[in-house]
Amino acid sequence: MKRKHIFLAALALLLVSGNPTICRGQELVTYPAPASEEVTMKQDFTVQVRTPEGEWKNIDTYAVKVKAPDNVELASLAYFDFSGTVEVKVTANAPVEQARIRPLSYNILPDVDGRSITFRLDRPRNLSVEVNGDIFHNLHLFANPIDTNRPAKPRTTKDFIYFAPGVHQLPGDTLNVPSGTTVYVAGGAVVKGCIHVKDAHDVKIAGRGIVHPDKRGEGIRVSRSRNVEIEGLITTQCPTGESEHVTIRNVKAISSYGWGDGMNVFASSHVLFDGVFCRNSDDCTTVYATRLGYKGGCRHITMQNSTLWADVAHPIFIGLHGDSGKFEIMEDLNYVNIDILDHHEKQIDYQGCLAINAGDNNLVRNVRFENIRIEDFRRGQLVNLRIFYNKKYCTAPGRGIENVLFKDITYNGTHAELSHIIGYDRDRLVRNIRFENLRINGTVISDDMPGKPAWYKTGDMARIFIGEHVENVTFSK
Known part of the structure; x- marks a missing residue:
């Protein structure tokens, strides 16, 4: 089957998504980025996270395009999963004169020490970390809940399509998902193309990875379908x-x-x-x-x-x-x-x-x-x-x-x-x-x-x- 050719490489690689740390009811999962020239990383910030009194773990930071008034700029993007409480440290390459974390309604007031910004999170948050008022070279930091959809073992079956960590190019730039199917995109995976739920029912698309076309357009689309769940992914x-x-x-x-x-x-x-x-x-x-x-x-x-x-x-x-x-x-x-x-x-x-x-x-x-x-x-x-x-x-x-x-x-x-x-x-x-x-x-x-x-x-x-x-x-x- 063509689908097996596309996706069973995950099984051959024997890669399990995520690097978990579990300590006294706390859990922290990080996802290394693919080691591939097809994925652009960003070095404006060094991002680290740890459970209380634990060791710092590095979080890989991707480049993401955002629209400035007169051009397109490259901002930063990083993500991880946790439960309980974590401490986050963001170290900027430039001097930090002022830092803010938005949404402002969360009232997250960071400590600034030199070029480092530290703060605590006690619940999942999708954040913008901004240094010196720069909103076009900010850090998009997605602190997710623990992923309950993560499969115990990576697998692809008739009704379960698994994208392992790494880069995946969809043939024809599109995956049409049939009825009764779950698609899981692991943290650390980058899927190039569009995952399309078309004329289907009872479909789930989940994970922590990134889904986007090479240039522009929808990363995920739902057309003339019913009973569809999409959860946790990063897309366009x-x-x-x-x-x-x-x-x-x-x-x-x-x-x-x-x-x-x-x-x-x-x-x-x-x-x-x-x-x-x-x-x-x-x-x-x-x-x-x-x-x-x-x-x-x-x-x-x-x-x-x-x-x-x-x-x-x-x-x-x-x-x-x-x-x-x-x-x-x-x-x-x-x-x-x-x-x-x-x-x-x-x-x-x-x-x-x-x-x-x-x-x-x-x-x-x-x-x-x-x-x-x-x-x-x-x-x-x-x-x-x-x-x-x-x-x-x-x-x-x-x-x-x-x-x-x-x-x-x-x-x-x-x-x-x-x-x-x-x-x-x-x-x-x-x-x-x-x-x-x-x-x-x-x-x-x-x-x-x-x-x-x-x-x-x-x-x-x-x-x-x-x-x-x-x-x-x-x-x-």
């Missing part, structure tokens, strides 16, 4: 199209090229993103109806416990695409417990950290944004809710936006531009929008704030403009 893009009951957990998506969206959802239902990390060169996560050959609306989409970093475009974007002749609906969308690290968008038509732009006769309703912490992004709007007609992408304006809750949203910063809430005409409205405990630089925005004109709410440097064809927008403590 991870879209879901015309599928149902898909769970994507602790997956990290980093892209640097044009239209490098992170985790799109097209025409799907019952999709859960849990604990994901997205740093992308376009929208981090989107919900669209009919698009790219996928047909239908979207229902029951949830993203929770996650971190979003948009080097360009939106962290969260809903509603743009659909079939204008079908009057499609996107509903029951939930975004809960999320940290947004950046948003940078120059174009006025593509604004908003939390954005719903209804086009193509779409109706977007029953959307919840709750417990979202937005850091001081570089450029753009906090919120953008619009019924609009963008002829570049749409054949009609949207039908409506209704029943949207913003609860316990915080923004601390000075770069937020004027946010917009705007309908289209008397038949295409934005209505029933509630802000509860919207806190801007420590100030709660409410309808009873004194001395504010009716058409905007303000708190320090953030403003929200409420335009025409908008009904029932409330701000409460």
Whole structure:
């Protein structure tokens, strides 16, 4: 079988993924990188980790491309697994004048001694370690939970495909995963190409390795499938199209090229993103109806416990695409417990950290944004809710936006531009929008704030403009 030719090399090599250390209920697993010229490493940081009072273990650091304003830069990436408590030491090659670890909401305050930064972790975290304010040559540090999917022995069988540590080039750049199959990508493995779940059901893709095409595009894709789980991997893009009951957990998506969206959802239902990390060169996560050959609306989409970093475009974007002749609906969308690290968008038509732009006769309703912490992004709007007609992408304006809750949203910063809430005409409205405990630089925005004109709410440097064809927008403590 062709599949055996591709993957059974793992068995011949007799490689077991990971180097574990177990001590008094603590466990630490590190994964050596492949010794291959096909894998680019980065030497900006020396990364070490240990259990309490244990010996330091070195963590290999990969190069990863990220999108800077005018070019593509090489940042760093490292990962390990642990349970209990660990101490992390990051030693920079350059002098450390200032260090920060994000998301800031984790309140991880490192000790700085010369060029070394040390801190403790008592739970899994997906982090950005930044020295001297440099966000384009930072360290992406993924401190994972212990991998319970790791097989006791490496094997490939009829329904289990195993990628051992090392570099694997997929024939034709794609692996189409059949129904009832588990694909495991071990820590220390780099799979070049796309793992595609297409017209399949009951599929699991897991591990700690890296999956990415040689140049650009999706590392993992789900198309017209159901009952799919994806867990723990590092990739570029991870879209879901015309599928149902898909769970994507602790997956990290980093892209640097044009239209490098992170985790799109097209025409799907019952999709859960849990604990994901997205740093992308376009929208981090989107919900669209009919698009790219996928047909239908979207229902029951949830993203929770996650971190979003948009080097360009939106962290969260809903509603743009659909079939204008079908009057499609996107509903029951939930975004809960999320940290947004950046948003940078120059174009006025593509604004908003939390954005719903209804086009193509779409109706977007029953959307919840709750417990979202937005850091001081570089450029753009906090919120953008619009019924609009963008002829570049749409054949009609949207039908409506209704029943949207913003609860316990915080923004601390000075770069937020004027946010917009705007309908289209008397038949295409934005209505029933509630802000509860919207806190801007420590100030709660409410309808009873004194001395504010009716058409905007303000708190320090953030403003929200409420335009025409908008009904029932409330701000409460």
